[in-house]
Amino acid sequence: MIRPEDRPKSSQSQFPNQFHCRTRHCLRKGCGRAFRACHPASRYCSDECRQEVRRWQNRRYGQRYRKTGKGKAKRSSQARNRRRRVKEQKRTEYTAAAGSVGQHNEQHQGVICARPGCYEYVLPTRHSPGQKYCSKPCSSAMRCVSERERRWRERLKQRNR
Numbered sequence: 001m002i003r004p005e006d007r008p009k010s011s012q013s014q015f016p017n018q019f020h021c022r023t024r025h026c027l028r029k030g031c032g033r034a035f036r037a038c039h040p041a042s043r044y045c046s047d048e049c050r051q052e053v054r055r056w057q058n059r060r061y062g063q064r065y066r067k068t069g070k071g072k073a074k075r076s077s078q079a080r081n082r083r084r085r086v087k088e089q090k091r092t093e094y095t096a097a098a099g100s101v102g103q104h105n106e107q108h109q110g111v112i113c114a115r116p117g118c119y120e121y122v123l124p125t126r127h128s129p130g131q132k133y134c135s136k137p138c139s140s141a142m143r144c145v146s147e148r149e150r151r152w153r154e155r156l157k158q159r160n161r
Helices: 047-066 069-088 092-100 136-160
Strands: 022-025 034-037
Touching (some): 047 069
16 A cells, blocks of 8 residues: 555656657648657657658758869769760660750759748749748748747756756
């Protein structure tokens, strides 16, 4: 039998560091499914969404790299090598197929939106040259996530004091 003084009070939990699973919406643009997040830093509902976000990140990182001097040099070298290969092979069907495969439209002056999974371009304006998001829903979704994670980090700091 448990003595009354040994029982935990109603405000105390048996597992004080345990995070209670909460329902959230997937952060990836186009998904938005509700899921049970059992970790405070969970953002995506499934492995499929995580893989899609990884592809989006790689495209965004590649775009950023191609804007550097080293990236421009490497890209021009790749284009030069491709032109040489195409010239060596005089078949017209090969050049027509190779010209349409794997080409990205990099003529935009903007960057890809900072919300995971959003492939829309953000064009800088005179009033907001550092704009990161393509629309208000993308901006508010990222703001909610960053606020939630900031509060979580603050709670961790308070516990560790």
